Amino acid sequence: MAVSNQQIIAILRELVALTILEEESAQAFRVRALENAIVGIESETRHLAELDEKEMVGIKGVGTSTASKIREFLDTGSIKKLDALRAAYPPDFVALSRIPGVGPKTLKRMRSDLNIENLDDLKAAIDGEKLRGLPGLGAKSEAKIAQSIERLGLHGKDRRTPIAEAMPIALDMVAELRGLKTVEDVQYCGSLRRFSETIGDVDIIVSSNDASAVMEHFVGLPSVADVIAHGETKSSIITTTGLQVDVRVVTPDEYGAAMVYFTGSKAHNIKLRQIALSRGLLLNEYSLSDSETGKVKASKTEASIYKALGLAYIPPTMREDSGEIEAAADGSIPQVVQLDDIKGDLHFHSDWSGDGRSSIEDMIGAARDRGLDYISFTDHAIDLAINGLTKDQMLEQRGLLKRKRPRGLTILHGTELNIGRDGSLDYDLDFRLGFDWTVASVHSSFDLDPEVQTARLIKAISDPGVAAIGHLSGRMIGRRPGIQFEMEPVLEAALVTGTAIEINGALPRLDATVDVIRKGREMGVTFVISTDSHHVSNLRRMSYGVQQAQRGWLEPEQILNTNPLDVVKKFVKAKRDLLT
DNA sequence: GCCGTTTTCGGCCCGACTGTTTTCAGTCG
Numbered sequence: 001m002a003v004s005n006q007q008i009i010a011i012l013r014e015l016v017a018l019t020i021l022e023e024e025s026a027q028a029f030r031v032r033a034l035e036n037a038i039v040g041i042e043s044e045t046r047h048l049a050e051l052d053e054k055e056m057v058g059i060k061g062v063g064t065s066t067a068s069k070i071r072e073f074l075d076t077g078s079i080k081k082l083d084a085l086r087a088a089y090p091p092d093f094v095a096l097s098r099i100p101g102v103g104p105k106t107l108k109r110m111r112s113d114l115n116i117e118n119l120d121d122l123k124a125a126i127d128g129e130k131l132r133g134l135p136g137l138g139a140k141s142e143a144k145i146a147q148s149i150e151r152l153g154l155h156g157k158d159r160r161t162p163i164a165e166a167m168p169i170a171l172d173m174v175a176e177l178r179g180l181k182t183v184e185d186v187q188y189c190g191s192l193r194r195f196s197e198t199i200g201d202v203d204i205i206v207s208s209n210d211a212s213a214v215m216e217h218f219v220g221l222p223s224v225a226d227v228i229a230h231g232e233t234k235s236s237i238i239t240t241t242g243l244q245v246d247v248r249v250v251t252p253d254e255y256g257a258a259m260v261y262f263t264g265s266k267a268h269n270i271k272l273r274q275i276a277l278s279r280g281l282l283l284n285e286y287s288l289s290d291s292e293t294g295k296v297k298a299s300k301t302e303a304s305i306y307k308a309l310g311l312a313y314i315p316p317t318m319r320e321d322s323g324e325i326e327a328a329a330d331g332s333i334p335q336v337v338q339l340d341d342i343k344g345d346l347h348f349h350s351d352w353s354g355d356g357r358s359s360i361e362d363m364i365g366a367a368r369d370r371g372l373d374y375i376s377f378t379d380h381a382i383d384l385a386i387n388g389l390t391k392d393q394m395l396e397q398r399g400l401l402k403r404k405r406p407r408g409l410t411i412l413h414g415t416e417l418n419i420g421r422d423g424s425l426d427y428d429l430d431f432r433l434g435f436d437w438t439v440a441s442v443h444s445s446f447d448l449d450p451e452v453q454t455a456r457l458i459k460a461i462s463d464p465g466v467a468a469i470g471h472l473s474g475r476m477i478g479r480r481p482g483i484q485f486e487m488e489p490v491l492e493a494a495l496v497t498g499t500a501i502e503i504n505g506a507l508p509r510l511d512a513t514v515d516v517i518r519k520g521r522e523m524g525v526t527f528v529i530s531t532d533s534h535h536v537s538n539l540r541r542m543s544y545g546v547q548q549a550q551r552g553w554l555e556p557e558q559i560l561n562t563n564p565l566d567v568v569k570k571f572v573k574a575k576r577d578l579l580t
Numbered sequence: 581g582c583c584g585t586t587t588t589c590g591g592c593c594c595g596a597c598t599g600t601t602t603t604c605a606g607t608c609g
Contacts, residue, residue: 026607026608029581030582032582033582033583033592036582062582063583101606101608102607104606104607106606140599140600141598144598190609203609229598230597231596231597231598232597246608261595266593266609272593284593284595285594285595
């Protein structure tokens with residue numbers, strides 16, 4: 001079994017954690033160099049196991065030292081340097097670095113002066129009031145560390161919250177702060193704005209000339225369980241659900257610079273600053289300015305900052321330092337899909353499905369409110385035992401929908417088919433072909449072997465009565481891994497049969513995943529962005545689906561429902577003509 | 581440890597908050 005790039009990255013991450021202890025700084029050049037190497041490897045499509053050292057050094061951020069370590073790992077299964085570090089810093093000791101407020105320097109002091117090797121030692125030292133004797137630490141620090149230990153399981157440094165949990169909390173807080181009179185604007189930033197699947201903490205930027213009023217209001221919100229920091233322009237709290245939220249107040253003039261800074265990613269920011277430096281400019285959270293004279297070049301909007309750096313605007317969802325800065329510099333950055341490009345929604349339930357919660361009439365009203373040109377009801381088909389509709393029910397629904405003539409909105413009759421364990425589908429082929437649109441999805445048997453899942457998906461894709469595959473992996477972020485399947489053969493099948501791959505905007509799903517979207521983009525696969533709405537409140541998911549597509553660098557040309565309805569109809573017909 | 585519009589050595593992104601200091605170190609993002 002060949003060693004995957006992911007395994008190599010995992011080893012390098014461990015090396016980073018141990019090197020931070022060794023160097024006593026997370027900013028040490030050696031640490032940063034390793035982190036840069038990881039970033040480079042993450043965007044590498046070749047298998048490192050098949051490269052020689054010279055080829056590895058060609059990867060950005062990987063030098064001779066890292067390359068030889070990777071080679072050593074591939075050849076021998078271990079790295080001498082890593083083994084030495086593991087011996088010097090056993091797991092019980094390394095675990096202490098997860099305590100918020102305890103950094104590498106404090107840790108080393110604890111060890112050398114108090115012989116603290118693990119959590120029990122540390123607790124004993126706190127009980128004996130020994131920590132306060134260390135230089136730089138007092139009774140207050142001791143109490144803070146004690147409190148951090150108690151909460152370790154709740155919000156350690158490496159706790160990640162699924163985006164579906166973090167988003168509503170962030171939206172609530174943003175709305176709360178927006179309500180203040182002195183507040184001009186509010187935006188959540190950080191990994192949430194970049195639309196990462198899991199969020200470390202929520203960062204919120206407030207534009208206001210009255211920072212202290214914002215700070216007071218924020219730390220007093222009812223959802224605040226604990227205040228970690230409360231300064232003049234920056235405060236951090238823990239919510240009752242255990243999520244950390246940081247709020248930073250800047251003046252309206254600084255708002256754009258602050259948003260760039262706090263949206264990140266960290267690697268993206270570092271690269272922006274390097275570009276600034278090379279142009280004799282200084283970029284911080286307040287402005288982009290001349291490093292000699294201090295004269296401000298740009299600060300109010302994000303767009304002005306990118307422009308002043310000689311870059312095309314980069315959407316937040318693309319700011320991962322995965323080539324977007326280089327593309328923005330030479331003008332080749334893709335013009336990714338925007339919410340305005342979307343013309344219709346092709347995965348849409350009503351309360352005719354057992355799990356649907358709004359009536360057909362209400363769902364139509366919601367679609368009209370959104371300004372959609374067309375929708376396809378896709379209530380569950382018969383094989384989904386609890387939810388599915390019989391043939392007769394489907395025909396009844398079809399008749400009912402035919403009589404609905406909402407102004408400016410065309411209604412298609414579709415269904416969400418169920419992909420069985422062996423790739424079989426609901427009803428018979430003739431009946432499936434009677435629908436205007438169909439999306440076929442996996443709802444069960446999540447743990448089959450990859451070869452079996454791959455064959456199962458390809459069988460469904462090859463059916464003339466299937467227009468799209470819904471939530472391809474079936475994952476629920478933070479709760480359930482997706483099915484395992486071979487990405488390329490599945491996408492290849494979708495390509496040659498003319499089957500669309502859904503990008504499902506439900507936050508727990510965000511499925512297809514970003515790697516599938518990127519690969520499909522390269523191959524020329526057609527995607528469809530859908531809300532999978534089960535209630536009128538779910539239509540906002542279209543924006544989430546669009547952001548997921550942006551993370552995959554997808555342009556409107558490759559997304560079916562950016563087109564008028566006749567193009568959708570031709571797409572369905574073309575596949576049927578090809579396969580029947 | 582990496583890298584080169586400062587090119588094989590010397591630099592590497594920048595600032596707020598806290599607790600301990602009387603000007604700064606550590607941590608965090």
